[in-house]
Amino acid sequence: MRMRKWFLLAAVAFATASGAQDYPVKPIRMIVPWSAGGGADAMGRLVAQKLSEAWGQPVYVENKPGATGTIGTDLVAKAPPDGYTLLMGTNSTYVLALSLYKQLPYDPDKDLTPISRVAEVPHILSVNPSVPAKSTAELVALLKANPDKYSFGSSGTASTPQVAGQVFMNLSGTKLLHIPYKGSGQSVADTVAGNVQVSFDTMPSVLAFIQGGRLRALAVLGPKRVSALPDLPTTAELGLAGAEGSTWFGLYGPAGMPPAIVRKIHDEVARIVTLPDVKAKLETFGALATADMASADFAAAVRAEVPHYAKVLQAAGIQKE
Numbered sequence: 001m002r003m004r005k006w007f008l009l010a011a012v013a014f015a016t017a018s019g020a021q022d023y024p025v026k027p028i029r030m031i032v033p034w035s036a037g038g039g040a041d042a043m044g045r046l047v048a049q050k051l052s053e054a055w056g057q058p059v060y061v062e063n064k065p066g067a068t069g070t071i072g073t074d075l076v077a078k079a080p081p082d083g084y085t086l087l088m089g090t091n092s093t094y095v096l097a098l099s100l101y102k103q104l105p106y107d108p109d110k111d112l113t114p115i116s117r118v119a120e121v122p123h124i125l126s127v128n129p130s131v132p133a134k135s136t137a138e139l140v141a142l143l144k145a146n147p148d149k150y151s152f153g154s155s156g157t158a159s160t161p162q163v164a165g166q167v168f169m170n171l172s173g174t175k176l177l178h179i180p181y182k183g184s185g186q187s188v189a190d191t192v193a194g195n196v197q198v199s200f201d202t203m204p205s206v207l208a209f210i211q212g213g214r215l216r217a218l219a220v221l222g223p224k225r226v227s228a229l230p231d232l233p234t235t236a237e238l239g240l241a242g243a244e245g246s247t248w249f250g251l252y253g254p255a256g257m258p259p260a261i262v263r264k265i266h267d268e269v270a271r272i273v274t275l276p277d278v279k280a281k282l283e284t285f286g287a288l289a290t291a292d293m294a295s296a297d298f299a300a301a302v303r304a305e306v307p308h309y310a311k312v313l314q315a316a317g318i319q320k321e
Helices: 002-022 039-055 070-077 091-100 136-145 160-172 184-193 203-211 259-272 276-284 295-315
Strands: 028-032 059-063 085-090 112-127 151-154 177-180 216-221 246-254
Touching (some): 028 070, 039 085, 039 112, 039 246, 039 276, 070 246, 091 295, 151 160, 160 177, 160 295, 184 203, 259 295
Antiparallel strands (some): 112 246
8 A cells, every 4th residue: 555655656746747847838828917018018928928939839928907907817816727827916916906805706825826026126207298397396396286186097906006106195295186997008008198197107117108208207116216217316316215116027827836837937937037138128127137036935025015015005095895
């Protein structure tokens, strides 16, 4: 009986190792739980392209927006744990979702496998060019003189752009009307169109519009300046220390994925972010690559953020739904 059990365990271990060695043998779906055009979409497509090149199998990005990223996340949580359905998750789909919703259709701790924390990017305070404010100080004065006249968009209720906006308002003593969308692509597009006037979104979402003159950047919502916009001051430099916002992007899969496949994906992503062209792209976004973090450390770091963001949401007056 003991010998038979040993053979069974050896067979399972061999099959798992063999599967990881052969993986992938078919196309992979990468779910981005936000609309096209946002930061998660840009990061997902960058990683998907490089995984496709490395493995010789297509990695298709599918945008599944809605409910602050939880619709697409739930789709992945209920997928087969074979490594062929992945999620490009963010703070919002895990940390902020736990603080926002009384009931989620999935349990982030039990239904998802953390694979790799890919990168972290700062947010940028920007405005539509029609806004008569050329600096953060002028914007604060304008908003104080016109409470609730101006609005800002975000990728959804309790998304990182909304949190960044709420923290900014709390520290500056200003008021803006919040308009939630299904993703940053839509909210930034409406800011460019002038339907909303202010944005606190991620750098990948707004950089091209800033460089093209369709948005006016006022400040980096982070601790340091970014090379793509070297003359743009940080909020800390402007006397608004604490008005910082960042979004991390991380790869997840369904719970129960074979550890060998998790390691294979993790190690490939860690290699990808060291490639010269990828490093240059991340630097353009002001991004800090974090893919060298072990999967277990990624999970622990994310879990540690939950109480912090719960306090931020409470202070911002964002209630659980």
